[in-house]
Ligand code: TXA
């Protein structure tokens with residue numbers, strides 16, 4: 001673990017050396033920590049899949065330093081796609097574009113498209129620049145676990161599996177980037193994230209949200225949705241998402257189950273936005289920032305595990321703005337258990 005808050009240049013230099021030599025390193029971005037390798041080196045990229053225990057058919061996002069570099073990785077880029085990239089980069093936005101033949105199959109998971117992102121985090125950009133490579137990087141968690149938003153989360157999952165973890169403090173966004181398909185005439189959100197549907201619509205005039213995203217928000221949709229074949233973002237605790245038309249209805253549902261569990265001597269907790277905390281009296285609540293509920297979501301799930309919580313009740317948030325990304329993640333962490 002190298003603390004970049006104290007000695008950024010030396011840490012970046014060492015990590016860049018590892019990337020150049022075909023190794024893998026964990027590094028901070030503004031969304032979550034990434035586990036990076038030289039995107040043009042298939043053997044290096046394979047090490048990422050091994051370290052994470054990640055299924056081979058799940059493609060990786062390639063991180064670049066300059067917008068012009070997109071053309072080395074992607075082709076047939078539409079004017080709309082250029083506009084979107086200029087608008088949302090650097091930032092938590094991943095453009096899915098037709099890939100160049102030179103992109104290794106192991107990166108694209110066998111698809112003919114590639115996800116590309118130009119991150120905003122200064123340390124991430126320094127690392128890409130210093131290595132002189134494009135960096136393929138998924139989130140730096142073990143496959144299936146909540147994404148890491150602090151270096152110690154990476155350490156907990158990856159110790160002994162990777163040579164370097166760069167510690168750049170906690171990630172500002174706290175949820176992964178918005179993955180947006182820009183190969184057609186209308187942008188399609190494949191995974192909601194830091195750039196909201198409203199922001200994309202404002203820029204493009206129109207936006208579609210993939211049925212897999214909304215499907216995940218409906219009850220019982222899990223079997224039908226192919227993207228759902230892998231477990232995601234799950235803590236050890238069992239997560240249950242309470243939904244309803246108003247906050248009092250939701251709170252009532254949670255309280256009745258919570259109190260039964262407590263009488264049965266179970267270790268339970270509630271996750272809700274800070275402004276709803278008062279609804280739960282003296283019960284155990286982990287509060288999320290009401291303005292930015294995504295930021296603390298993954299760290300709270302990990303924290304609940306550290307406290308050996310058995311069941312987490314999640315008070316659903318509105319599915320607009322960043323709330324869509326929050327609900328998309330928590331519904332998966334709950335393996336679609338809603339009530
Ligand atoms: O914020 C982020 O995006 C972070 C940081 C490290 O940049 N990365 C990240 O990567 O979350 P990962 O691998 O954990 O999630 C990438 C998601 C996966 O769901 C993958 O299936 C999807 O993006 N994806 C990647 N390339 C794609 C493509 N060509 N077409 C469709 N989906 C793609």
Ligand code: MG
Pocket residue numbers: 138139147
């Ligand atoms: Mg991930």
